[in-house]
Amino acid sequence: MPTAEFKKLLDREFSKAMARPIAELATPLLQELVNSGLMVFRRCEKEASRTGKENEDLAAMVLYRHVIEMVDAVEVLVANSCGTAAIPVLRSAFEGTLGLLYLLSDDAIYVNRALSWLVANIHVAIKTRQVLEPGSEKGKEYAQLYAKEFDRVIPRVPNAAIAAEIQQLEELLQTPQFSPITEEYQRTKITLKRDPDWFSLYGGPKNRAELATSLGMGAMYRLLYGDWSTLAHGNDLYRYLANESGRPAYDGVRRPNELRSISQLSASLLLMASRSMIQKFREGENLEPWYTREVKPLLDKLSALKVTLTPLHEE
Numbered sequence: 001m002p003t004a005e006f007k008k009l010l011d012r013e014f015s016k017a018m019a020r021p022i023a024e025l026a027t028p029l030l031q032e033l034v035n036s037g038l039m040v041f042r043r044c045e046k047e048a049s050r051t052g053k054e055n056e057d058l059a060a061m062v063l064y065r066h067v068i069e070m071v072d073a074v075e076v077l078v079a080n081s082c083g084t085a086a087i088p089v090l091r092s093a094f095e096g097t098l099g100l101l102y103l104l105s106d107d108a109i110y111v112n113r114a115l116s117w118l119v120a121n122i123h124v125a126i127k128t129r130q131v132l133e134p135g136s137e138k139g140k141e142y143a144q145l146y147a148k149e150f151d152r153v154i155p156r157v158p159n160a161a162i163a164a165e166i167q168q169l170e171e172l173l174q175t176p177q178f179s180p181i182t183e184e185y186q187r188t189k190i191t192l193k194r195d196p197d198w199f200s201l202y203g204g205p206k207n208r209a210e211l212a213t214s215l216g217m218g219a220m221y222r223l224l225y226g227d228w229s230t231l232a233h234g235n236d237l238y239r240y241l242a243n244e245s246g247r248p249a250y251d252g253v254r255r256p257n258e259l260r261s262i263s264q265l266s267a268s269l270l271l272m273a274s275r276s277m278i279q280k281f282r283e284g285e286n287l288e289p290w291y292t293r294e295v296k297p298l299l300d301k302l303s304a305l306k307v308t309l310t311p312l313h314e315e
Helices: 012-051 058-079 083-104 108-133 137-150 160-173 178-192 198-203 208-214 219-226 259-281 290-303
Strands: 240-242 247-250
Touching: 012 058, 012 259, 012 290, 058 083, 058 108, 058 259, 083 108, 083 198, 083 208, 083 219, 108 137, 108 160, 108 178, 108 198, 178 198, 178 240, 208 219, 259 290
Parallel strands: none
Antiparallel strands: 240 247
């Protein structure tokens, strides 16, 4: 017989009922932004394929699509009152938005930044494959760790297919389009004494904190990487405890406490991303009538909403 809900800590229907006033505004708001975002993505993709050169617009398309997908996931979590679980997803949307805004912020070096994003990803792909290739040094190290942790030995037979993929990726880094970026990647690696983030190339920000500050998003960075950062690492003590009758008690799962803030921040990120994409790829197109008609009324109502939440507590 299936295990029943332990309603002192998890009551799914009660949690959704508590969050309903927020969800009734946040769900259509985020759905509208996602639906519109996908249409913007399609229009920009078509324009890029008509006017751009090979590989130069791939970073923008992938980053923008990532933001759309993360906000879509936030909408699902908000609708089900999963506020805590939505925070890491929101953080992922934030990182995608930072990358996209930085990429699109300077037309003069747009191509170098776009290719830097690709070169950094190629380096990651090489390292990932080296771990899976038993004939490489990283593969041997991984095999030793795997045997120790799972008490099973990975056959140390070189994988010709993975080795061929590694070679193809390494050769790609030396093609005329990527070789100057590869040289800059190596120079930056020496300067930083670590594998650089793509945005650090060509004198860019050394880390995401600097990146966020340079884009005027330092406050949001401090929220997502300060107060809310401990959640991603499983160290947020006070998120899971409540003070009940003068003693600590475990708070309920699916807490609705931050749903409104999460929804507002998610909407803001996708709006910024969509506007930046339109400005880059669809010059002359105006999103403001759509924003005024479909988005602003919901945002205003969500901002003005006053809700008293009653989280679950143990008796």
